[in-house]
Amino acid sequence: MTVQKIGKRRTQQREAVLSILQETVGPLSINDIHDLATEYCPDIGIATVYRTIKLLLETDQVVQVILPDGIGRYELPDAAPHQHFLCEECGRAFDLDLGKVSWSKSSFKRKGFRVEDQELCLLGSCPDCR
Amino acid sequence: MTVQKIGKRRTQQREAVLSILQETVGPLSINDIHDLATEYCPDIGIATVYRTIKLLLETDQVVQVILPDGIGRYELPDAAPHQHFLCEECGRAFDLDLGKVSWSKSSFKRKGFRVEDQELCLLGSCPDCR
DNA sequence: CTAAATGCAAAATCTTTGCAGCCTC
DNA sequence: GAGGCTGCAAAGATTTTGCATTTAG
Numbered sequence: 001m002t003v004q005k006i007g008k009r010r011t012q013q014r015e016a017v018l019s020i021l022q023e024t025v026g027p028l029s030i031n032d033i034h035d036l037a038t039e040y041c042p043d044i045g046i047a048t049v050y051r052t053i054k055l056l057l058e059t060d061q062v063v064q065v066i067l068p069d070g071i072g073r074y075e076l077p078d079a080a081p082h083q084h085f086l087c088e089e090c091g092r093a094f095d096l097d098l099g100k101v102s103w104s105k106s107s108f109k110r111k112g113f114r115v116e117d118q119e120l121c122l123l124g125s126c127p128d129c130r
Numbered sequence: 131m132t133v134q135k136i137g138k139r140r141t142q143q144r145e146a147v148l149s150i151l152q153e154t155v156g157p158l159s160i161n162d163i164h165d166l167a168t169e170y171c172p173d174i175g176i177a178t179v180y181r182t183i184k185l186l187l188e189t190d191q192v193v194q195v196i197l198p199d200g201i202g203r204y205e206l207p208d209a210a211p212h213q214h215f216l217c218e219e220c221g222r223a224f225d226l227d228l229g230k231v232s233w234s235k236s237s238f239k240r241k242g243f244r245v246e247d248q249e250l251c252l253l254g255s256c257p258d259c260r
Numbered sequence: 261c262t263a264a265a266t267g268c269a270a271a272a273t274c275t276t277t278g279c280a281g282c283c284t285c
Numbered sequence: 286g287a288g289g290c291t292g293c294a295a296a297g298a299t300t301t302t303g304c305a306t307t308t309a310g
Contacts, residue, residue, distance in 0.1 A: 009284050009289055030275090045292045050275065068249050070196040083233075085243055094243075103213075103228035103250070112257030113215055113224075119198050120233070121249045127242030139264055139309050160300090175267045180300065 007055055016040035017052045026094045027065045027073030027084065067093055067121050083119075087126035094126065137185055146170035147182045156224045157195045157203030157214065197223055197251050213249075217256035224256065 006014045016037040020028065028036070034049045053074055056062035065073045067086045073093055083101065085094040101120050136144045146167040150158070158166070164179045183204055186192035195203045197216045203223055213231070215224040231250050 007289075011284075011290060013291070043292075046274095047276080047293080048291060051290085054276095066196070066198050066200040068196050070200055070202060072200060085245075088246070098233035101231065101233045101250070103231045112260060113252070114255045114260055115215075115252045116218070116254040118253065119249075119251045120231070122243070122245045123248065124246040125244045130242060130244055137264075141265060141309070143266070173267075176299095177268080177301080178266060181265085184301095 004061065006052065006059075006061070012041050013037070013044050013048050014052050016044065017049060017056075021056075021062065021074065021076050024075075026092070027067075027075040029071050029073050033074070065093070068123065083121065085122045085124070085126070087129055088123055089125055089129040092126060096122065134191065135189075136182065136191070142171050143167070143174050143178050144182050146174065147179060147186075151186075151192065151204065151206055154205075156222070157197075157205040159201050159203050163204070195223070198253065213251065215252045215254070215256070217259055218253055219255055219259040222256060226252065 004018055006018065017033055019040065020033055020036045024036075030046070030049055030053065033053070034044070034046050037044045037049060053062060056074075057064060060077065062074050063077050065075060065084060067073065067084055069086060069091065071091075075095070078095070080097065083096045083098050085096050086092075087094075098120070101118065134148055136148065147163055149170065150163055150166045154166075160176070160179055160183065163183070164174065164176050167174045167179060183192060186204075187194060190207065192204050193207050195205060195214060197203065197214055199216060199221065201221075205225070208225070210227065213226045213228050215226050216222075217224075228250070231248065
């Protein structure tokens, strides 16, 4: 595992947040991270989670994902572009790799939009909720 | 124009919100709606906008859209499924019709996800910002 | 007139910030 | 030790709610 640099000091709280992000597949909300971190650091405060995530975002060690439920979630940057699945029943988010997503470029490109990125999210029920 | 039913009474404020949604192409935030509504009803309060939108959502007269910037926006229900474009410079959202969006179903369907909907948002610069 | 709807301000959330004490280095 | 980091609590920001007043029907 790569030695991560978070801020200037290595603390239990930051180790916990980073471990959780590394061990989990799929994006996690601040509350998810805080709940999980509590098992490593029982007294970790939510403010520390916010601060740690902000720090990780600023140093590009974490990526923010906002899915159609409006909840901000965080995951490690992934080399491959990917998509997400949001379970409308339990609210959990999953990473997907759908390969190339294609659509008809013709209908709007001429109107002067410059596309730099795209986000695709599928919604429905996850395996556990079916 | 169809006669809309909002709650039990037809008020200037509700007429204003509905007119704005009808006259605008693309989804609008609560603040957008409030700012625009002020021109019809100078004293309309933001709480009334929240309440009116909530009422319209509950009666399926309006649809909520949350794009990757996390801001909730509202638009009239559209018969045709469509996508959105979010300008990363000015923050405005636009409706798009990209026709059929396709991706490789094979990679996750067998794992037990049931897909009921999908949201595609393109990001970049709008014609005004280029 | 009656009661639904509004505006205001207070309450409820969620996120950020200030600060005294703790803990890395 | 010095100063970065933390937890707590206060401050902001956003959305919802309670209530007296206004207003549609």
